[in-house]
Amino acid sequence: MDYTEILESIYSEIQQYAKFGKQADYIPALAKVNPDQFGICIHTVHGEISEYGQADVPFSIQSISKVFALAVALSIQGDRLWKRVGKEPSGTAFNSLVQLEVEHGKPRNPFINAGAIVVADILLSCLLEPEKEFIAFVRTLCNNDNINYNEEVAQSERENGYLNAAIANLLKYHRNVEGDIERVLHFYFLMCSIEMSCHDLSRAFLAFANHRQVFDYAGIRLTSSQIKRINAIMQTCGFYDEAGEFSFLVGLPGKSGVGGGISAIYPLRYSVTVWSPRLNSKGNSVMGIKALELLTTKTNESIF
Amino acid sequence: MDYTEILESIYSEIQQYAKFGKQADYIPALAKVNPDQFGICIHTVHGEISEYGQADVPFSIQSISKVFALAVALSIQGDRLWKRVGKEPSGTAFNSLVQLEVEHGKPRNPFINAGAIVVADILLSCLLEPEKEFIAFVRTLCNNDNINYNEEVAQSERENGYLNAAIANLLKYHRNVEGDIERVLHFYFLMCSIEMSCHDLSRAFLAFANHRQVFDYAGIRLTSSQIKRINAIMQTCGFYDEAGEFSFLVGLPGKSGVGGGISAIYPLRYSVTVWSPRLNSKGNSVMGIKALELLTTKTNESIF
Amino acid sequence: MDYTEILESIYSEIQQYAKFGKQADYIPALAKVNPDQFGICIHTVHGEISEYGQADVPFSIQSISKVFALAVALSIQGDRLWKRVGKEPSGTAFNSLVQLEVEHGKPRNPFINAGAIVVADILLSCLLEPEKEFIAFVRTLCNNDNINYNEEVAQSERENGYLNAAIANLLKYHRNVEGDIERVLHFYFLMCSIEMSCHDLSRAFLAFANHRQVFDYAGIRLTSSQIKRINAIMQTCGFYDEAGEFSFLVGLPGKSGVGGGISAIYPLRYSVTVWSPRLNSKGNSVMGIKALELLTTKTNESIF
Amino acid sequence: MDYTEILESIYSEIQQYAKFGKQADYIPALAKVNPDQFGICIHTVHGEISEYGQADVPFSIQSISKVFALAVALSIQGDRLWKRVGKEPSGTAFNSLVQLEVEHGKPRNPFINAGAIVVADILLSCLLEPEKEFIAFVRTLCNNDNINYNEEVAQSERENGYLNAAIANLLKYHRNVEGDIERVLHFYFLMCSIEMSCHDLSRAFLAFANHRQVFDYAGIRLTSSQIKRINAIMQTCGFYDEAGEFSFLVGLPGKSGVGGGISAIYPLRYSVTVWSPRLNSKGNSVMGIKALELLTTKTNESIF
Structure with a gap:
């Protein structure tokens, strides 16, 4: 099927939502x-x-990176991964601390922030050069060696990332983050900044x-x-x-x-x-x- | 593809779980x-x-009937249905009252009990002879005129159905059930009893x-x-x-x-x-x- | 101390809130x-x-009756009462079902509706003529034999009492109400109607x-x-x-x-x-x- | 009344709980x-x-210090204090994040950890030399100039204080902490270490x-x-x-x-x-x- 014409007509039809x-x-x-x-x-x-x-x-x-991070973690850990993070929909907003507290630090799934922070922690524990290996994976996936992190964005996220810092501390409290919190958050934000x-x-x-x-x-x-x-x-x-x-x-x-x-x-x-x-x-x-x-x-x- | 052999081998492989x-x-x-x-x-x-x-x-x-009930309600109401019941996963046990209270009486989806009770209320409001029309639909779907409700099961469910009665009352409190509570619960349990x-x-x-x-x-x-x-x-x-x-x-x-x-x-x-x-x-x-x-x-x- | 003058001056000072x-x-x-x-x-x-x-x-x-009901229940049951109802503040609105569900049907205290419904159930189980004995107690307490229930108010409460009916059903589900739900609710509303x-x-x-x-x-x-x-x-x-x-x-x-x-x-x-x-x-x-x-x-x- | 004998007899009666x-x-x-x-x-x-x-x-x-901190904050801020922290019982465990998230970062009262962290933030904003002025207040209150912080305890608390760090970050996210998080947590733990x-x-x-x-x-x-x-x-x-x-x-x-x-x-x-x-x-x-x-x-x- 040739999608070119379809894309063109889609674009014209959605113009009405352009300012929403x-x-x-x-x-x-x-x-x-x-x-x-x-x-x-x-x-x-x-x-x-x-x-x-x-x-x-x-x-x-941003959060699309969570799919790539999950792929790497699953490749390394196989089904052991699911001991630290679930696979159920969260049913609440993406950054809810409530569920995390009620469920003793096991995030609902790897695509809410809490789950992705646990995945980041796993990559840091298992990879020798996490930043380098992760970007190499993404570059190979999309066949484009120019892909990169945006350090400035990652830094800016961290400076405003009080909610994610709260989540990371709560995960650490429940022993579901092994690494240093700042290190984990930095890597998490770096992946999002691609x-x-x-x-x-x-x-x-x-x-x-x-x-x-x-x-x-x-x-x-x-x-x-x-x-x-x-x-x-x-x-x-x-x-x-x-x-x-x-x-x-x-x-x-x-x-x-x-x-x-x-x-x-x-x-x-x-x-x-x-x-x-x-x-x-x-x-x-x-x-x-x-x-x-x-x-x-x-x-x-x-x-x- | 012929599935007969596959079903046979599946049966033999799952014997190990027969007593679980x-x-x-x-x-x-x-x-x-x-x-x-x-x-x-x-x-x-x-x-x-x-x-x-x-x-x-x-x-x-039992709850498989919720798919049939949803089909009838959607056929009658179209997208107006989604004003009274959502389409998001609940993320909690199937009979949770918490979410219903927090979300002011709009059930998360038509497959949790609360949602199915709202659907039952809609069928009662819109159909002339709800019990008769519903079973006729199911019989036609499966091409078997012997299909029927089990009144005894429905009655027995009602007698023990305190949690569903709590849900129905909470829905009524939030004005998301129009009909008489006992009438709605009876029809709900009847559909489950097929x-x-x-x-x-x-x-x-x-x-x-x-x-x-x-x-x-x-x-x-x-x-x-x-x-x-x-x-x-x-x-x-x-x-x-x-x-x-x-x-x-x-x-x-x-x-x-x-x-x-x-x-x-x-x-x-x-x-x-x-x-x-x-x-x-x-x-x-x-x-x-x-x-x-x-x-x-x-x-x-x-x-x- | 003579409070008459104080009451008079209080009345004059609070006039500013008379329409709030x-x-x-x-x-x-x-x-x-x-x-x-x-x-x-x-x-x-x-x-x-x-x-x-x-x-x-x-x-x-209305809810002031909960103090009298508690007094009767405590008189009859002594400290066994606290197995069925707690003594901690609820921290949430008086009719919250959330806490009741999370805490498996034991109401936080006898002054929230759920707790008072459990108390009503206890009085019904333990008193021979609950309505008569309860009003006799209240009449004696205030030395006024003209005190009475208002049946019309109680009836009207029940007809609109979907939330309390939800609570009673949830309590029954958790086996913290023994009696018939309608009987318990009627007595509960009757006490409130004094x-x-x-x-x-x-x-x-x-x-x-x-x-x-x-x-x-x-x-x-x-x-x-x-x-x-x-x-x-x-x-x-x-x-x-x-x-x-x-x-x-x-x-x-x-x-x-x-x-x-x-x-x-x-x-x-x-x-x-x-x-x-x-x-x-x-x-x-x-x-x-x-x-x-x-x-x-x-x-x-x-x-x- | 002379309490000496009473204290002695109390001591003897509670011996049965000595190992509880x-x-x-x-x-x-x-x-x-x-x-x-x-x-x-x-x-x-x-x-x-x-x-x-x-x-x-x-x-x-430890948390007894929260009374002294509240006294100082109330002395400085008067009733403005209650805009940032409530006075209702929490109804849940002392470190619950749930309530804080649901209530948008306003702690229930100054005696749960979240409330005391807000109070610590207030003292840091309002006092010129917070550590010095706070200990001076406590020393004067008990008329003992030897009272002091235990820096080692405070440091040790911080190193294990992931839950309090989660709380402080969540408060900061909701703009109810003004100061630097580490500074606020250090002062909070220092007060507890007295x-x-x-x-x-x-x-x-x-x-x-x-x-x-x-x-x-x-x-x-x-x-x-x-x-x-x-x-x-x-x-x-x-x-x-x-x-x-x-x-x-x-x-x-x-x-x-x-x-x-x-x-x-x-x-x-x-x-x-x-x-x-x-x-x-x-x-x-x-x-x-x-x-x-x-x-x-x-x-x-x-x-x-």
Whole structure:
């Protein structure tokens, strides 16, 4: 199927939402982004690429990085990982401390902040050169050696990251963080600070869509079964407390970030990434969700 | 694909779990069921049927009925339905009052008890002869006119249903139940009391799997898009607070009941129902989940 | 000390708050009360009586009845009572189901609705003629044989009492209510429906203030130590989630009701009841709290 | 009244509980204390002193320091203080993050850790030399210039204080901590680390018992009304989630600490401090509570 025309018509249809929502502004680096941008890119498992708009403009991937971090942790630890982090949807806002306290420091899933901080702690414990190995993995995944952390963004996040620091301290209290808290938080924020374009992310997520192909990138290996399970977690937990709504409207596993990006996959067909900075009240890109909803409606393709 | 041999080998592999778990015993009718039964049945969209074990023994479908009730409510109300009930996973046990109180009487989704009680209230308000029309719908869906409510079970549930009565009163307090509480609870318990076999349920769920075919049963009509959305909700909310685990292990949308049944679908391929009364601590059939996990592993087919 | 002049000056000082707040209107009987009434009455342990305003107008005592019910239950059960109900402040609104669910059906204290429903259940189990014996106790306490239940109010409460019915069902689910739910709720609402004047209540509470005198009314006997413990619970739990504020401002143990009454005691000195129907957002009488705050300030007498 | 004989007989009666409970051991300095110690001291408003056991052995006052910190903050800020911290009992364990998150960073009262951290932040903002001025106040209160912080204990607390660090970060996130988090935590832990004997504490709390006398210590001034309000908060919030139980059993306002100390007052009569390191499951001294319960029972004196 050729998606180019579809992307074009989607873009025209969602113009009516162009001014809805508000970009993240809790750190200067995100606040200063021009909110009126939009890009989308599809990679099919057959090697076709379709894109529209600012598909080559790098943006802060933020929580989308949690998928990459989970992939590395699962590759290293296998099912032992699930002793320290769950796989159930959280049912509450992405940064809730309540659940963490009630459940004695075991985060609901690896895509809420608490879970991703535990994953960061695991990578720090298991990798010799965590920063270097992680970025090497991401670069190989998307076949682009220019991908990098944005140290300034990471630093800025840390300076305003009181809630994440509260979470990390609570995890440490419950002995679910081994490393030094500042070290763990720095690595966590560094992973979030990676900048990639729709094109880069779409290429990277192709490895999750195409789970029948060998997954081995910069030494990180996953079985087909492990990939499918990461996809299952994206389906149930990828959109904070809007996971059900996204599943209902779009019907694809995916992961969003407060930078305005959303990456989603149609297993064995394609991966897609859309980006637009304005967010709805749940922290997900307004135009991004609309675009993906139209994509599955127009193509009549969803996993359901 | 011929599933008969696969079902046979699944049965032999899960024998090791035959004595795990404990059947529901909060009412006599469920407590007296022989727990050492197992049945499974698959209907493909091409009309093939494969089954194994006690696939023709009727059992209490319990919460699986919530899918049928949702189908009727969505058919009648369309998207207005979502004003009274959400579509997000609950993240807590299936009967939690906490969330309902905090969220002012709007249940998280139609598959937790609170949501299903609201759906029951809607059917009572909108249908002329609710009991008669509902059972006619289910009979038509599974093409078996012998399907019926079990009044004794319904009565027995009501007598022990203090928690559901608490929920119904709380919903009424928040003005999300219109009808008389006893009337609503009776209809709710009646729907749960329906008895069907794996064969019947598998046939009934075929209509959800095969969403490209016209859905019109006893006057209840759904669009392809509505069916897919019901499937999406089954994926994220069908297994109480084990939805993520089921999605992770099995990778199919489905719905379980405390009678020990689980119905699941592989969109555009097949529908499957498995039944075995012993439940795990989350209220889902032990052998049922194992069987479905093996089914998607052995066939290498899941939606992810 | 002669309190007459003090009461007069208090009345004049609180006129500025005369139109603040809103009377309870969830049932017709409360909604139709003239909100612009105010009465206050003090009984000292030496037998002096001072009063001002509509101190002889009967009003619905509502939750103030919980003190009388606790006295009866404690008299009958002694310390066994505390196995079924706690003595800690609830820290949340008076009708919260959350705490009850989290704490498996043991209410925090006998002055929240859940606790009072358990107390009602105990009285029904232990008394031969509960309605008759309870009203006899209250009549003897206040030395007024004209005191009675208001059946119409009780009936009206039940018809709108979905939240209390939810609580009763949840208690029953946790096996902390033995009797029939409708029977328990009826008796609970009946106790709340009693009508007494400031004069009556002040006289009745004198028995709690004067704990060195024998407590034996219509066969209900309490030791001095038991009376003091009831007073301690009034101090920490008597004002829903405003207990700390009342303790801070007034410094006396007391109990309020949504009818606008507040009864408080200064141990070994006096008991006081104030009534004015307009309530603040926490459900306590606006002018009642102001009057008691001024009383302890002007007399420079509080338990602290 | 001469309390000497009473103290002696109390000591003999509580011997049966001598081995109940377990001392705090989360930091080495507390873990190494000999748990089999007991001391008690009473100062009356008439200048009499009665004591028994190790009444002169200094111990870590821990949370008892929260009363002194509140006194200083109230002296400086007056009623503005209550904009940043409440006066209601918390109804949950002393370190609960749940309530803090739900209530947007305003701690329930100044005696839970969150509230005391806010108070520490206030003192740091308002005092020129906080450490020096605070210890001067405490020394003057108890008339003992040898009282001091234990820097080693404070340091040790900080190293293990992940939960308090989580709380401080959450408060900062909600903008209810102004200062640098490490600075605030250090001062908080320093105040907790002060070492005083029963004699010292009893003397210090006399100023709260004797509220008709001028309160002016090292420049910290409180009105009689302010003292009474501190006493009221001790009554409702002084014993974590056992405040109701203590009020019920003992009937005096007081404050406990995990070092095993409890200070309580009988307004206009006496102040008492008891110390014994073994704690019950709520973090309050087992023998301390028993001793105070016997004291009010034997003397037949309580505020109720």
